[in-house]
Amino acid sequence: MQINETQLKQVNTQIGRLIAADNFYGKRLKAAGVDQVATVEDFLSLPFSEKEDLREAYPLGLMTCKEEEVVRIHSSSGTTGMPVIIPYTAKDVDDWGEMFKRCYEFAGITNKDRIQITPGYGLWTAGIGFQNGCEKLGAMAIPMGPGNTQKQLQMMMDLKSTVICATSSYALLLAEEIEKQGIRDKICLKKGVIGSERWGQKMRDRISSELGIELYDIYGLTEIYGPGIGINCKYDTGMHYWDDYIYLEIIDPATGKNVPDGEWGEIVITTLVKEGAPLIRFRTHDISRILPGECPCGSKFPRLDVISGRSDDMMKIKGVNVFPKQIEEILGQFPELSSEYQIRISHLDGKDSMRIYVEASGSSDFKDLQKKVADAVKSKIGFTPIVYVVELGFLPRSEKKTKRVIDERFQ
Ligand code: ZN
Numbered sequence: 001m002q003i004n005e006t007q008l009k010q011v012n013t014q015i016g017r018l019i020a021a022d023n024f025y026g027k028r029l030k031a032a033g034v035d036q037v038a039t040v041e042d043f044l045s046l047p048f049s050e051k052e053d054l055r056e057a058y059p060l061g062l063m064t065c066k067e068e069e070v071v072r073i074h075s076s077s078g079t080t081g082m083p084v085i086i087p088y089t090a091k092d093v094d095d096w097g098e099m100f101k102r103c104y105e106f107a108g109i110t111n112k113d114r115i116q117i118t119p120g121y122g123l124w125t126a127g128i129g130f131q132n133g134c135e136k137l138g139a140m141a142i143p144m145g146p147g148n149t150q151k152q153l154q155m156m157m158d159l160k161s162t163v164i165c166a167t168s169s170y171a172l173l174l175a176e177e178i179e180k181q182g183i184r185d186k187i188c189l190k191k192g193v194i195g196s197e198r199w200g201q202k203m204r205d206r207i208s209s210e211l212g213i214e215l216y217d218i219y220g221l222t223e224i225y226g227p228g229i230g231i232n233c234k235y236d237t238g239m240h241y242w243d244d245y246i247y248l249e250i251i252d253p254a255t256g257k258n259v260p261d262g263e264w265g266e267i268v269i270t271t272l273v274k275e276g277a278p279l280i281r282f283r284t285h286d287i288s289r290i291l292p293g294e295c296p297c298g299s300k301f302p303r304l305d306v307i308s309g310r311s312d313d314m315m316k317i318k319g320v321n322v323f324p325k326q327i328e329e330i331l332g333q334f335p336e337l338s339s340e341y342q343i344r345i346s347h348l349d350g351k352d353s354m355r356i357y358v359e360a361s362g363s364s365d366f367k368d369l370q371k372k373v374a375d376a377v378k379s380k381i382g383f384t385p386i387v388y389v390v391e392l393g394f395l396p397r398s399e400k401k402t403k404r405v406i407d408e409r410f411q
Helices: 005-021 024-032 042-046 051-056 091-104 126-137 150-160 168-181 201-211 322-333 368-380
Strands: 070-075 087-090 114-117 138-143 162-168 191-194 214-221 227-231 239-241 246-251 265-271 282-286 315-317 320-322 337-350 351-360 384-388 406-407
Touching: 005 024, 005 227, 005 265, 024 051, 024 406, 070 091, 070 351, 091 126, 091 214, 091 227, 091 406, 114 126, 114 265, 126 227, 150 168, 150 201, 150 368, 168 191, 168 201, 191 201, 201 214, 201 322, 201 337, 214 239, 315 337, 320 322, 322 337, 322 368, 368 384
Parallel strands: 114 138, 114 162, 162 191, 191 214, 337 406, 351 384
Antiparallel strands: 070 087, 214 227, 227 239, 246 265, 265 282, 315 320, 337 351
């Protein structure tokens, strides 16, 4: 998906503003002697920006507008170091709301829906993003925020919520709780808008069948606007993303070069109209691919496949590169297993070893299952893991992101 003329013009406006603001990227452009781009090649020679650059700009070094124009800041969670602060102008907040409204519309949600919002409100972009889009759409927001599952279920029944917005982990937790309490017939949910983490088909199927709802994947990240820059439509053929607000490239993470449409690589995003903190060629480290061709819905917005992992999630075990997604796909072939798993990597007696904890979904011969799973991993990936089958519900569920890979070699 090559950058077009309109987008190049928008990038030039951004470049002018970044140079004037003299922030890290403005300085980088000046050092490279670049003050505009005329061609696709010019654009592709622009330097990348990284999360680390954004951290170093803490607290307000990314601000590219006048301070009096900033109406709000958001911050990424900062679990792995210094947080990143993103300033927003009124127009940025409004643009984000418009994109989010479009997401709801693509999911077939209307102003007659009642949207229960369980992602957190506050510094991070989740809850408030879902809320803005909902209000722009004219639907009824039920701004619950995370946790307090009993109250969530009570409100869901009393207010007859029709849409649930949640992380996949929390949607699963709610689905299991509804099942356990036998209140399925009191729940009016029709759709789920699920964001913020990678999830497999198996987990999707479980949430969708236990709640009896259609699921929509929403994409986004705090550094860009927040959730809401893309979503799948009802044909479920990848996520449409809004190329009037962002330009998206897929690169080979090792070489930094663009890969052809259809090939997997790392998502790199350029904001086209952002004022508070525009970013050029920001490396997200999310792995996906652009889907060529047109969606049956007829929309011209291009499509991105599911986020299959993080370029930094790659595990090197016994000299073999492994992505959690590969293990997940293998586990997905066993109907005897639930969607939950945990991978632990350790270094024992001078050798790397991988332990995989999986949950049995019913009663089966654990010993036999352990061997079958280990053999399947060996034949697909090339080494034999140690597999432990545990009972359903044994592995941790989380209200935010479930940590599935624990590398004990670095602890
Ligand atoms: Zn579509």
